[in-house]
Amino acid sequence: MKRIFLFVLTNVLVVTVLGIVASLLGVNRYLTASGLNLGSLLGFALVMGFGGAIISLLISKPMAKWTAGVRVIGQPQNADEAWIVGTVRKLADQAGIGMPEVGIFEGDANAFATGAFKNSALVAVSTGLLAGMTRDEVEAVIGHEIAHVANGDMVTMTLIQGVMNTFVVFLSRVIGFAVDSFLRKGDERSSGPGIGYMISTFVLDIVLGFAAAMVVAWFSRHREFRADAGSAQLLGRKQPMINALSRLGGMQPGELPKSVAAFGITGGIGQLFATHPPLAERIAALQNS
Numbered sequence: 365m366k367r368i369f370l371f372v373l374t375n376v377l378v379v380t381v382l383g384i385v386a387s388l389l390g391v392n393r394y395l396t397a398s399g400l401n402l403g404s405l406l407g408f409a410l411v412m413g414f415g416g417a418i419i420s421l422l423i424s425k426p427m428a429k430w431t432a433g434v435r436v437i438g439q440p441q442n443a444d445e446a447w448i449v450g451t452v453r454k455l456a457d458q459a460g461i462g463m464p465e466v467g468i469f470e471g472d473a474n475a476f477a478t479g480a481f482k483n484s485a486l487v488a489v490s491t492g493l494l495a496g497m498t499r500d501e502v503e504a505v506i507g508h509e510i511a512h513v514a515n516g517d518m519v520t521m522t523l524i525q526g527v528m529n530t531f532v533v534f535l536s537r538v539i540g541f542a543v544d545s546f547l548r549k550g551d552e553r554s555s556g557p558g559i560g561y562m563i564s565t566f567v568l569d570i571v572l573g574f575a576a577a578m579v580v581a582w583f584s585r586h587r588e589f590r591a592d593a594g595s596a597q598l599l600g601r602k603q604p605m606i607n608a609l610s611r612l613g614g615m616q617p618g619e620l621p622k623s624v625a626a627f628g629i630t631g632g633i634g635q636l637f638a639t640h641p642p643l644a645e646r647i648a649a650l651q652n653s
Contacts (some may be wrong), residue, residue: 382415395557400652405534413530414454421522424478425465425486432476434467442484444494448506455507459514461485468494473615477509478518485513496615497608504595504604511594517587524583529577571608572612577637584639589649602650609650613643 386392391407428434440446443448445468452466462483472492479485487509494502512518544561592609596602640646 381419382412385415386411391550394537395541400538402538405537409530409534409537412533413528414526417522417526417529421480422516424480426517427482428476428488429480430469430485432469432471433484434469434486436465436467436486447499448489448502451503451506452510453502455510456513458598459510459594461510461514464510464513473612475495475505475509477512479513480518482513484515485518487513487641492615497611500604501608501611504599504608507590507595507598508605508608510598511591512587512590515587515590517593519590520587521580521584525580528579532572532576536565536572539568540565581637581639585641589641589646592646592650593653596650596653602653606647609643609647 383392386408389407389411391404391411392410394402394405429436437445437449440449448468449466453463456463462485464477464479464485464487467486467488469488469490471490473490475487475489475497477485477487486577487506489502489506493505497505541557542563543564544558547560548558592605593602595605599605
């Protein structure tokens with residue numbers, strides 16, 4: 365419940381900030397007496413689309429720490445923590461990125477990486493993952509997350525999400541305006557957007573939003589294969605990653621905050637909206653590589 369509340373609150377604050385920015389830039393006045401101002405609408409769509417995605421990226425690390433309850437390992441308190449920090453440092457050096465912050469969070473088997481910049485990311489693993497896997501398997505999972513950072517997946521996903529958001533905002537309002545104009549054809553007394561515009565825009569925001577989510581999820585599944593292969597390359601062998609994925613198949617996957625769910629080692633719902641491919645497909649891809 366806490367994670368859902370924080371997620372909703374964050375989105376409300378982001379939308380409020382973007383609304384203020386759009387107002388200051390004047391791009392929120394795309395509906396005029398003479399019709400739709402496509403230039404202003406495109407500006408509004410870009411602010412709302414990319415603005416939300418970029419803000420989410422910039423606050424992703426502190427939000428992940430807060431919502432997942434990550435305890436950052438500043439100074440290792442035992443041999444296990446020292447090993448985790450040392451493993452992250454070794455793999456980060458091999459990948460050519462700066463040393464990420466390292467953290468542990470309570471929960472079932474999962475891990476994630478997040479952060480706006482390659483050289484200041486966060487890699488976190490769950491207590492369930494540490495307890496249920498061998499060190500070779502944990503190292504492979506950490507390698508997977510390091511590969512996400514090295515591949516720049518956080519930024520790439522943000523750009524794709526921004527493009528999709530922009531299309532949704534732009535198209536829903538263009539189509540909504542066309543529907544409203546058709547419904548009020550010949551009504552010379554009317555001015556400003558009517559109920560047809562408001563309803564159409566609301567419905568299209570939802571419908572097109574689902575379509576956009578499918579595109580983003582498709583790309584997310586694709587970069588999971590790359591991260592698996594990246595882990596195998598960093599470790600110099602693919603068997604540990606294969607073993608880790610096989611082990612995950614028999615474990616209860618841990619739930620992650622929505623802001624970092626796409627960057628976990630496993631997760632997603634449904635076939636079209638899943639952020640991760642089935643484990644069997646990932647194992648087969650590694651075996652055949």
